[in-house]
Amino acid sequence: MSLDRPLAQDPYEKLPAVPSFTLTSTDIAGGRPMPALHSRDGGNVSPQLSWSGFPQRTRGFMVSCFDADAPTPSGWWHWTVVDLGADITELEQGAGQSDLMLPGAAFHLRNDDGEHAYTGAYPPRxxxxxxxxxxxxxxxxxxxxxxxxxxxxLAHGAARAHTLARAVLVTTFKS
Structure with missing residues (x-):
């Protein structure tokens, strides 16, 4: 298998265009390598995330982490949190550990590793x-x-009809 395959398409380019808002982190930065702490082998700790500037009519949020470059036909889902209330504008570092770390009615969906939690980055060596x-x-x-x-x-398909706006922060990692 050649590891020199072309970069995958931005997964959100496939969806209808929606307005954007601001997503920031004290742990990761757009276009920059992710610290090892947030990789599966370096600590497996979800990064802190905070967001602002979303539409006033927002009633809830969904948060996710997706590796579009995973060597599978469908990429790899590392994290999905649903049912975050509209008053929640931050997930603290480590919130991906379990549902007990999430605010209100929010909960984790099973990721592609089969876990109801965040699984850190782990591209093939x-x-x-x-x-x-x-x-x-x-x-x-x-x-x-x-x-x-x-x-x-399926969750992202369900969210498609309800998405008012989307904020995306893209970070990188190499084993």
Whole structure:
């Protein structure tokens, strides 16, 4: 298998255009390598995320992390949190550890590792640098009415009809 394959498309380019808002982090920076702490082998700790400037009519949020460059046909979902209230504008570092670390009614969906939690970056050894898309979706609903075993792809399909705006921060990691 050649590790010199072309970069995958930005996954959000496939969706209808929506306004954007601001997503920042004290732990990761757009276009910069992710600290090892947020990789699977370096600590497996979800980064701090905060967001602002979303539409006033926002009723809830969904947060996710996706590796578009994973050597699979469908990329790799590392993290999906649903049912975050409209009053939540931050996830603290480590919030991806368990549902107990999440505010209010929010909960984790099963990621592609089969965990109800954040799983850090782990591109194959020797592969090129991977891009990790951290996204916050401002929704027009408080809940997507999903259960914890809903797959992330299905959750994002459900969110598509409810997305008012989206904030994306892309960081990188190489093993």
């Amino acid at each position: 020797g592969d090129r640098e991977h891009r990790y898309y951290f996204a916050v979706h401002a929704l027009d609903t408080e809940t997507l009415e999903l259960d914890e075993d809903t797959m992330p792809g």
